[in-house]
Amino acid sequence: MAGCRSWVLFLTVCAVSVFGANAEIKFTIPVGKLFTYELMRETFQNDFEPLSKLYPGRLYDDPMIFKCNRQNFPDLPEWLRFTQRHPYDNGFLYGTPVSPGKSIIEIYAVNKRSYETARQILVIKVTAEGILPYQAEFFIKLREVEKVLPSPVQDEIKQDLQKLWDTEALEIVNITNALDRGGRVPLPLAGHFEGVYVKVGSEQFFSDCLLRVLTAEHEKQCKAGAKVKIPGECNFCSIPSNCITWCKTELFDLSKQEPTPPAPTVGSGILEAGGDFIPLESPPSRDYLPDYIVTVIVPLILAIILCTLLAYIMCCRREGVAKRNARTNQIQLYHHHTILGNTDELRNMAGDRGTPPLPLSTLPMFNSRTGERASPLRSNSPSIPLIMAQHDPYVDTLPRK
Structure with a gap:
């Protein structure tokens, strides 16, 4: 058996070498037996320009990759596999057919040196055997x-x-x-x-x-x-x-x-004469109210409760300004008002920076608390200060030590 198989492979290689890589190669294999076919680089080398013209002494050293597919299809049959480890290695088609039939495999060899291509047809006929x-x-x-x-x-x-x-x-x-x-x-x-x-x-x-x-x-x-x-x-x-x-x-x-049962026969899809078509029963009606309550009503109620709780916390739980001032120390409130007044005064003074400076004698006298301004020509007495102080009635009410 081994010798016979070797002779078959030898004759196959010789036939390809004589007729070229475009020749059609035929195989007949039984179901359930291993099929192996080696894609030899030397076979396709004859269809390419020999490398010896450029590099003498190197005949079969072109890197090649093989592309295999079923004719008119993008891939191989389910039972057939292809492997090639490296462009300098031969490729292999192998597999075990599971059903009888005929497969036409197209093999393309791409020369990675010159990017030339060669084509080969492989016809595999699978026969039914035990x-x-x-x-x-x-x-x-x-x-x-x-x-x-x-x-x-x-x-x-x-x-x-x-x-x-x-x-x-x-x-x-x-x-x-x-x-x-x-x-x-x-x-x-x-x-x-x-x-x-x-x-x-x-x-x-x-x-x-x-x-x-x-x-x-x-x-x-x-x-x-x-x-x-x-x-x-x-x-x-x-x-x-x-x-x-x-x-x-x-x-x-x-x-x-x-044994596996035979596959069912496919009919024409046309009823016989005299037959009545009985349609399938409609599916029972479904009540969608529980689903609506669970998906819409319940989340809506939870959202309303959360909004009400948030509004109560933000609006109804506030203390108020009067209640806050009643609980705060008077001296602390006075300091707070003083800081606010001084801040406003500094902002007003900063707004007057852009005006040209005037002599002090022409500047109006003003009160820092009330904001009143008096003309310097109102009196010639040198005892009138430029900045008049006014008692704050709120300070007079504070207890003195």
Whole structure:
């Protein structure tokens, strides 16, 4: 099987090399089997201007990125996935079809050096065949999906699993990246990998080594987080990077599952002759009064109560000026009135700054309390002061010590 598959891939690559990247490539695969197609940069390099004209000796060193989509659609079918890690790496189309049909995939290669493009058509025909009844899924921790998709690596993994299953009639059903299952992105350091889930199937029942996964002791060890002890005869890991994680191994017995019922047939949507159309009953009427009371009336009543309470506090709880003055000390009130009078006098004096200064003999005499002004020509007596003082009757009423 491995040799036949290698010959098929070899002939495919040769056909593309001869007819160019624009050739149409056809595949026929059964339902439930893994499909893998490698987009090789060397194949598309022939459609671009060779780099050797500018840099002799560098034939296949152009960075390329691939764009894949279903013909007349913006994306790929649901079962098909594409991955390419770096522009200097090859790309991979892989997946497992779940229903028969035909898909036409358009592949565009973009040369990042010259921004030229090349196109390739991939026709995938999926045929209906029986699904393998016994399947098992394994988790390989020290692998990434790009490193598992090449055919030689798949053959290495399959050889180890054939020894574990104790049969050579084994097929790889699906390969899934651990990130697609909710796994965490590893650190960009050496020794940290994303992990890959590999599902295989066979017509033969599970071996004794695989049935250990279903034992209560195995489940107890995995829940406790302890290292699972597997007998030496069940460890068939020839390459350390292909070793499986036993606690993430799952077995699927599809032979016991009931077949899925067929999909209902869609009619024409037209009633047969003589049939009567019976409309659906109208929904019962609904009373919206409780909702109106809860959403409108209750908030309105609460707002009125709060406004009334606020108005009472702001208006009805004020003491008044007379009551406040009766409770205040008389000397304190006198000082307060004096400060207010002096402030007004200073403001009036500040307003007269803009007028030109006059001789003191021509200035009118004024009273600082009453504001009365008297002409200086009213009397020639030198005993009349320029600023006349007047007794404040309010001060005369104050008790004297």
